[in-house]
Amino acid sequence: MRLTTQDVGWNRSSKPIIEGITLDVQPGETLGLIGPNGSGKSTLLRLMAGLLRRPRGQVFLDGQPTETLSRREMAQRIAFVEQLAETSEALTVRDVVELGRTPWLSALSPFGPQDEAIVNEVLDAVGMAQMIDHSWDTLSGGERQRVHIARALAQRPQLLLLDEPTNHLDIHYQLSLLRLVSTLDVTVVMALHDLNQAMTCDRLAVMDNGRLIICGAPADVLTPERLASVFRVRATPLHDPTDNSTILRFHSIEDELI
Amino acid sequence: MRSAAATVRANGETARVLLRTLLVRGVPAVAVLLLAIIAGVIIGEMPISARTVGMVLANNLWGAGYPVDPIDAGIIWSYRLPRTLVAAACGAGLALSGVVLQSLVRNALADPYLLGVSAGASTGAVAVTILGIGGGMIGISAGAFVGATLAFVLVALLARAAGGGSAQLVLAGIAGSQLFNALTSFFIAKSANAEQARGIMFWLLGNLSGVRWPDVWLAAPAAVFGLLTAMWFMRAMDAFTFGSSSAASLGINVRRVQAMLIGATTLMTATMVSLVGSIGFVGLVIPHAMRFVVGPRHARLIPASALAGALFLIAADVTSRMLIPGQVVPIGVVTALVGAPAFALILIRNRKRT
Numbered sequence A: 001m002r003l004t005t006q007d008v009g010w011n012r013s014s015k016p017i018i019e020g021i022t023l024d025v026q027p028g029e030t031l032g033l034i035g036p037n038g039s040g041k042s043t044l045l046r047l048m049a050g051l052l053r054r055p056r057g058q059v060f061l062d063g064q065p066t067e068t069l070s071r072r073e074m075a076q077r078i079a080f081v082e083q084l085a086e087t088s089e090a091l092t093v094r095d096v097v098e099l100g101r102t103p104w105l106s107a108l109s110p111f112g113p114q115d116e117a118i119v120n121e122v123l124d125a126v127g128m129a130q131m132i133d134h135s136w137d138t139l140s141g142g143e144r145q146r147v148h149i150a151r152a153l154a155q156r157p158q159l160l161l162l163d164e165p166t167n168h169l170d171i172h173y174q175l176s177l178l179r180l181v182s183t184l185d186v187t188v189v190m191a192l193h194d195l196n197q198a199m200t201c202d203r204l205a206v207m208d209n210g211r212l213i214i215c216g217a218p219a220d221v222l223t224p225e226r227l228a229s230v231f232r233v234r235a236t237p238l239h240d241p242t243d244n245s246t247i248l249r250f251h252s253i254e255d256e257l258i
Numbered sequence B: 001m002r003s004a005a006a007t008v009r010a011n012g013e014t015a016r017v018l019l020r021t022l023l024v025r026g027v028p029a030v031a032v033l034l035l036a037i038i039a040g041v042i043i044g045e046m047p048i049s050a051r052t053v054g055m056v057l058a059n060n061l062w063g064a065g066y067p068v069d070p071i072d073a074g075i076i077w078s079y080r081l082p083r084t085l086v087a088a089a090c091g092a093g094l095a096l097s098g099v100v101l102q103s104l105v106r107n108a109l110a111d112p113y114l115l116g117v118s119a120g121a122s123t124g125a126v127a128v129t130i131l132g133i134g135g136g137m138i139g140i141s142a143g144a145f146v147g148a149t150l151a152f153v154l155v156a157l158l159a160r161a162a163g164g165g166s167a168q169l170v171l172a173g174i175a176g177s178q179l180f181n182a183l184t185s186f187f188i189a190k191s192a193n194a195e196q197a198r199g200i201m202f203w204l205l206g207n208l209s210g211v212r213w214p215d216v217w218l219a220a221p222a223a224v225f226g227l228l229t230a231m232w233f234m235r236a237m238d239a240f241t242f243g244s245s246s247a248a249s250l251g252i253n254v255r256r257v258q259a260m261l262i263g264a265t266t267l268m269t270a271t272m273v274s275l276v277g278s279i280g281f282v283g284l285v286i287p288h289a290m291r292f293v294v295g296p297r298h299a300r301l302i303p304a305s306a307l308a309g310a311l312f313l314i315a316a317d318v319t320s321r322m323l324i325p326g327q328v329v330p331i332g333v334v335t336a337l338v339g340a341p342a343f344a345l346i347l348i349r350n351r352k353r354t
């Protein structure tokens, strides 16, 4: 599914939080959203998901303006994994993932065998199948994150919005999540803070201070000048001969002034 | 995505599953409720045999024409039965209100009594009774509904202004309850004569003594309406588990669902309060207990809480009649005697979790 935002922005009590963002994400593409803390990544994702009141500009899904879609139709197309979604209810892993089927269910088509099959399949995909009956309050942060991702996948979305999905995950699951995301046949927009992980995206969009600075291929975007001006780091590119890739090693700019 | 044929097949399958669930769970639930109602009619200060009760019911329901003592018949049919039925309806309604509010505000301590909704309903009802706005039974219920809505809106706004946390909501509820209770006292002090005042004070504590058949025709539909509304929105209530923004991203029209559910809750609470006064803790304790028994999913939690609430209030009513010989203790006192310690337990448990 193609996602287009046209000059979108959002104010928090008349103070602009994000402003003038125009993006075009192709079907099947994985777009990484990077930028310092507070640069507006989460806000942009919430706006794309249609969760913000009175946004400026327009968001299109396959050319259709999202304001013409009902909440339910939105949820049948877009799944969103927020940062920090918590509960104190003693739900099981199964219960949480079943929530993902909500936009497809109604009084006339209640939860059925196919829904059950989807739930099992996505739990397998995130490696949580064996913990299906575990209670939410007994899960670690990383396990909760994986369950949230399974819940999002259970929505069978065409667009997946992920807000720092690798937070809380150990290195194994960070990599397996990124691989899972890249193999999915859906369009993905995800906020990331690890720039080396961001390098694995098809394209990167850099946010700073509520604005989109640039959007392009990782190598074109993560130039030394930009890393210095936006992220306030100096990077040394290192070569990894095992897969012929480049990784970045960072140094704080403040360190060098000493 | 589902193909049309698969949907039809799945629907046939789920229809069977639903029917089976209804038979396996629904029939025993109704049977238990009927037994409890009959027990509520049999047990009382003046002992009446189950046989007499059966005969009176048969006489009234299908004109069986058994010979029974007219005094027994009167006590059973005009006094104990409507009273027990209203207790069941109120218990179910208050427990349902608790389930709904706890889901919407994501706070285990939400309940119509703690959030000041009951106090608002009392104020509305008293305003109508004493100040003579409107009049008749429907008038009192309408007044209670206006009061309950006002109280809820006020408490919600106050909680939001205070920062929107769990503790803020409970504190706002306390402030709201105090305010509306003070208003009620003010109305009574200003306009009621001594006899009216005594009657109202007794009713405020929760009292089923004056309940007659017309009250049943108000309470029972309110409870059924609340049950159906809650069941209709059970998936939406599940979706609120991770907050309203998560519910929205799962396709729930948050505003609409909140408005419908809060409307239904205030309507139920207002109806119950206008009939029997404000009975505390049912909406808090019953859903909590039921979460232990059937888990947090609303497909089970809603019917289980409705049933348990009904049973609890029937038992509380019997207790209130039997506790002190020759005297009726307000039912709100009985529920508070059970509910306050349970509330303390919930508080302690909640602290451990967070």
Ligand SMILES: Nc1ncnc2c1ncn2[C@@H]1O[C@H](COP(=O)(O)OP(=O)(O)O)[C@@H](O)[C@H]1O
Binding pocket: A012, A017, A035, A036, A037, A038, A039, A040, A041, A042, A043, A044
């Ligand atoms: N609901 C809100 N209320 C007040 N400030 C907000 C709100 N949402 C976002 N902000 C502010 O907007 C800025 C961008 O936030 P956010 O989108 O969360 O950034 P990021 O995800 O890139 O760290 C921050 O300065 C944050 O404080």
Ligand SMILES: [Mg+2]
Binding pocket: A041, A042, A043, A083, A163, A191
């Ligand atoms: Mg963020």
